[in-house]
Amino acid sequence: MPRLNAESLHRVSFKLNGRMVSGQAHARMLLSDFIRHVLGATGTHVGCEHGVCGACTVQIDGVPARSCLALAVQAEGADIRTVEGLAPAPDRLSLLQNAFRENYGLQCGFCTPGILMSLDALLRDRPDATEPEIRDFLSGHLCRCTGYGSIVKAALDAARKLREERERA
Amino acid sequence: MKPAAFDYVRAENIEEALDVLRQEGADARILAGGQSLVPMLSMRLAKPRVVIDIMHLPGLKRIETGGGMIRVGAAVRQRELERQADLGAQQPLLAAALPWIGHAQTRNRGTVCGSVAHADPSAELPLVLVALGGEIELRSRRRSRRVAAATFFAGMMTTDRKDDELVEAVRFPMARSGAGYAFREIGRRHGDFAIVACAAVVDAQRAQLAVGGVADRPVARQLPLPGDPALEDALDAFAWDLDARDDLHATATYRRQLVRRLGRQTLEEAARCRA
Numbered sequence: 001m002p003r004l005n006a007e008s009l010h011r012v013s014f015k016l017n018g019r020m021v022s023g024q025a026h027a028r029m030l031l032s033d034f035i036r037h038v039l040g041a042t043g044t045h046v047g048c049e050h051g052v053c054g055a056c057t058v059q060i061d062g063v064p065a066r067s068c069l070a071l072a073v074q075a076e077g078a079d080i081r082t083v084e085g086l087a088p089a090p091d092r093l094s095l096l097q098n099a100f101r102e103n104y105g106l107q108c109g110f111c112t113p114g115i116l117m118s119l120d121a122l123l124r125d126r127p128d129a130t131e132p133e134i135r136d137f138l139s140g141h142l143c144r145c146t147g148y149g150s151i152v153k154a155a156l157d158a159a160r161k162l163r164e165e166r167e168r169a
Numbered sequence: 170m171k172p173a174a175f176d177y178v179r180a181e182n183i184e185e186a187l188d189v190l191r192q193e194g195a196d197a198r199i200l201a202g203g204q205s206l207v208p209m210l211s212m213r214l215a216k217p218r219v220v221i222d223i224m225h226l227p228g229l230k231r232i233e234t235g236g237g238m239i240r241v242g243a244a245v246r247q248r249e250l251e252r253q254a255d256l257g258a259q260q261p262l263l264a265a266a267l268p269w270i271g272h273a274q275t276r277n278r279g280t281v282c283g284s285v286a287h288a289d290p291s292a293e294l295p296l297v298l299v300a301l302g303g304e305i306e307l308r309s310r311r312r313s314r315r316v317a318a319a320t321f322f323a324g325m326m327t328t329d330r331k332d333d334e335l336v337e338a339v340r341f342p343m344a345r346s347g348a349g350y351a352f353r354e355i356g357r358r359h360g361d362f363a364i365v366a367c368a369a370v371v372d373a374q375r376a377q378l379a380v381g382g383v384a385d386r387p388v389a390r391q392l393p394l395p396g397d398p399a400l401e402d403a404l405d406a407f408a409w410d411l412d413a414r415d416d417l418h419a420t421a422t423y424r425r426q427l428v429r430r431l432g433r434q435t436l437e438e439a440a441r442c443r444a
Binding site: 007 | 172173174176178179189208212218219220222248271272273274277358359360
């Protein structure tokens, strides 16, 4: 592959929430900035920008990861999911999102998109996730409003409903 | 908090990566999982002229076992090693330490070799590598060589790697029968950098303790076996010799005390786990 020059813009294409998207980025542009500023998907939030707070967490090829710890050019060809991809329709929340609403799992909402993307992946892999597992997974996210109790409650509620849904199916 | 400008090369084969390293030397940085390098770029602690992405090199994605070693290639993510079937039997120390590295969300991208190359003094994987007496495989256009972990880590984020060399793989010795292994760590929160981390290997004759987070690199030492009354003084001497410093997270006194207490607990746990 030719060297991507620092000064020029380069085309980056990947799948975002099931749709192919593309835009222009400098080699140094972070994936978080590319998603927000170039693609306009501002549901992904940016907090600390060095991988500590977890607000910018998205799913890259099916697993949760910090979008501020990846370069946009690294995401070429990847399958990326953001909070915008969770709801099944514009007027319907996903089961997990609804559990957050019902259990007061958010207050200001800044950390929520990242937490949802982590929990969505966790509960998909491990619908039987226990409270300690959920807490361990949430340790990758900072929330300064809730004290985490209501987030854990929402996650456990969502896990229970997902299991019920699975049993019915 | 935005990286300074750099060129980007997505290497398609290892020779291409090594050529750029040879040409650019210290102005080039290898990008694997990016969980250490990207924050360094964003904080402008690193300002390379070129970043070489090696995650697309298929030859580096392998985990191989053989010859008493687990060999982990440079593009293997921490999560992949963590999920390797039988890792707990192959090397229980590695299996115990992996969940302590950052968070699940960073282990999904961070690589094993990247953490070793980064050489943070409180990082878990360099500590495990030193505790087990593992090796680092380095490769450049000039030569390939293997370096023992104890000599590879030269100081705070400093290693024996030359500017034109790539960490191609790391080799963790597999579990020996008759040996027990244990890992313990104290940090402010799970996922934070360790204030003190301990890794112990104990068999019928010898006890070895490696300590991270205190000196400028992980340090291993042979100590009396748990139960030997000489252990207490030996741990105390080890704690002082590590030259602990005060910092934002803990005082030197607290770190020394953790080496004594956590060190003893880790050794005792390893002795209990002897197979």
